[in-house]
Amino acid sequence: MKIYADNAATTKMSENAIHTMVSLLEDSWGNPSSLYAHGQMAKEVLEKARADVAAVIGASPDEILFTSGGSEADNQALRSVAELGRKKGKMHIISSAFEHHAILHTLERLKKEDFEVTLLDVHENGLILPEEVEAAIREDTCLVTIMFANNEIGTIQPIREIGRICREKNVLFHTDAVQAVAHVPINVKEDNIDLLSASAHKFHGPKGVGFLYAKKGIRLTNLIEGGAQERGRRAGTENVPGIAAMAEALKETSSRMDENTAHLTKMRDKLISGLAEIPHSALNGDATHRLPSNVNFCFEGIEGESLLLLLDDKGIQASSGSACTSGSLDPSHVLLAIGRVHDVAHGSLRLCLGEDITEEQVDYIIKSVKDVVSYLRGFSPVWRDLMSGKARFIL
Numbered sequence: 001m002k003i004y005a006d007n008a009a010t011t012k013m014s015e016n017a018i019h020t021m022v023s024l025l026e027d028s029w030g031n032p033s034s035l036y037a038h039g040q041m042a043k044e045v046l047e048k049a050r051a052d053v054a055a056v057i058g059a060s061p062d063e064i065l066f067t068s069g070g071s072e073a074d075n076q077a078l079r080s081v082a083e084l085g086r087k088k089g090k091m092h093i094i095s096s097a098f099e100h101h102a103i104l105h106t107l108e109r110l111k112k113e114d115f116e117v118t119l120l121d122v123h124e125n126g127l128i129l130p131e132e133v134e135a136a137i138r139e140d141t142c143l144v145t146i147m148f149a150n151n152e153i154g155t156i157q158p159i160r161e162i163g164r165i166c167r168e169k170n171v172l173f174h175t176d177a178v179q180a181v182a183h184v185p186i187n188v189k190e191d192n193i194d195l196l197s198a199s200a201h202k203f204h205g206p207k208g209v210g211f212l213y214a215k216k217g218i219r220l221t222n223l224i225e226g227g228a229q230e231r232g233r234r235a236g237t238e239n240v241p242g243i244a245a246m247a248e249a250l251k252e253t254s255s256r257m258d259e260n261t262a263h264l265t266k267m268r269d270k271l272i273s274g275l276a277e278i279p280h281s282a283l284n285g286d287a288t289h290r291l292p293s294n295v296n297f298c299f300e301g302i303e304g305e306s307l308l309l310l311l312d313d314k315g316i317q318a319s320s321g322s323a324c325t326s327g328s329l330d331p332s333h334v335l336l337a338i339g340r341v342h343d344v345a346h347g348s349l350r351l352c353l354g355e356d357i358t359e360e361q362v363d364y365i366i367k368s369v370k371d372v373v374s375y376l377r378g379f380s381p382v383w384r385d386l387m388s389g390k391a392r393f394i395l
Contacts, residue, residue, distance in 0.1 A: 001314075001315050001361065001364050002315045003361050004354060005317060005318045005351045005353055005354070006317050006351075007202075007293060007352040007353065008151055008154075008179060008202075008293075008352035010207065011202060011203060011354070014204040014249050014252055014253070016249070016252055017204060017245040017246070017252070020244050020245045021206060021242060022241075028041050028042050029241075031237055032045075032238055032240055033228075042240045045244050046243060048244075049240075049247035050064050050066070052248075052251055053211055053246070056186075056250050056251065057186050057187065057188050057196065057213060058186070058187035058188050058190065059188050059213050062216065064213060065211060065212045065214060066209070066243050067212055067234065068208055068209065069199045069201070069207070069208060069209065069210040070102065070199035070202075071100075071199075072210065072212075072223065073197035073210050073212035074100070074106065074176055074197045075106050075223060076220060076221065076223050076234075077174045077197060077212055078093075078106045078107070078143070078145060079106065079110075080195075080214070080218070080221040081218075082142065082143065084172075084219065085115075085142025085143060091114060091116060091140055091142070092116045092138055092140045093107065093117050093142065093143045093145070094118045094133065094136050094143070094144045095145045096120045096121075096146055097120065097121060097333070097337040098126075098147075098150060098152075098333065098334040099145070099147050100151055100178070103147070104333075116140075120133065121337070122338050125285065125289075126155035126338050127289060130158050130161040130165055133166075134169070137166075141169070141171050142171065143172050143173075143174060144166050144171055144172070145173075145174040146159070147177075147178075147179075148176065148177040148179070148180035148184075151179050152296060152334040152335070153290070153296045153334055154290040154293070154352075156180070156184060156290060156291065159175055159191050160190065160192060163175075163191055163192025164192050166192065167192045172218070173194045174194060174196070174197070175196050175197075177196050177197060178197060178198055178202055179202060179291060180291070181196075181198040181202070181203060181250070182250055182253040182254045183203065183253075183257070183260075183292070183293070184257075184291070188213055188215070193215075194214070194215045194218060195212065195213060195215065195218065196213040197210070197213075198210055198211050198213075200245070200246035200250070203253045205242075205249035206242045206249075208239070209239060209242040209243055209246045210246075224236055256355070260292070261292045264292035264293045264353055267353055267359070268290075268292055268295055270359065271295050271351065271353070271362050272287065274362070274366030275366060275369060277370070278297075278299060278369070278373055280393055280395045281298065281373075282395045283296070284296040284297065284335060284340070294350070294351075295350070295353070296348065296349070296350045298335070298349075299348075299349065299373050300343075300344055300347060300394060301347065301377050301380050301382050301383030302347045302373060302377060302380060303346055303347060304320035304347050305320065306376055307347070307349055307369075307372055308349070311349075311368060311369065311372055316364075316365055316368055318350060318351050320348045320349060320350060331345035331346050331348075341394060344395060351365065
């Protein structure tokens, strides 16, 4: 049995998105900045995609900027608001300790440019409390950036309440919604969001395409200079086929959100219940305030890398954390942020289910994980010390 269970890393492109992209590569390959007919045909496709994307998140088309993905959108959002803050003498930014590295690394760069950054602690359940955001806001705070849903443990933050607090305090609010767009309901106006980042390949669109929503009136700082594309905010000829395929995938996935959520939540909870039967294991993140597709566990006494390799032998493709840090030997910063110790964090498993997952496949995953964990513990010196009493169990 072959099961792809790493949809947080990337999703398979939908057939409609592929068809849209291929047809445009063949028929609408003109430059949308050109004035002749073929260029204007491409421009019409581009602007229709912009309107379609905007409609899904409750924005206006002129508030959508197309990017190469979520990381670029995150960078441009943070650097833009930081520059606005600098001009007003506001050099303080609030974020959390378990953001994606596209946020955390950009914040490190801004710290070298004399900005002060407050990283809020994340509670054991993987949630950030709005009142703690409010308490951290100062007179010189220019930006709050909190991810909508965590890419590793899947916890969904109280975004609307955090946005309301920022709106009352006159502080701009950005959310990295890469894992959330098309998977949970989002309306940027109702959710009090000023800037939002998204990436197509997380909702069955192509890689290398994403978008940034920036509320009307927010002046963006260019990351790429050299042309007047995207109303002068991002130079470079637009990837029209990729952008149109993203819009198609976004509409398609969003239209099935209720159906997908009901099915995935049922499969997720079945998987959580099954894996929780493994002794000395723990679910990472809140059991209910999480993405419908996400399951993340720690198993004491094993190494996550060995677990992944043996599961792959059984046909199950999963991960131990963010795909962006898959080459790192360090434990997940997300798991450390919610209080997991290094030894436990090393034994983590992230399963992100696809909409086509079946009960039979979930049963197979549960049995396979149980078998592999038992096998690995059978020759683990750490597990032997735990069982003999030389070391104490943590989970």
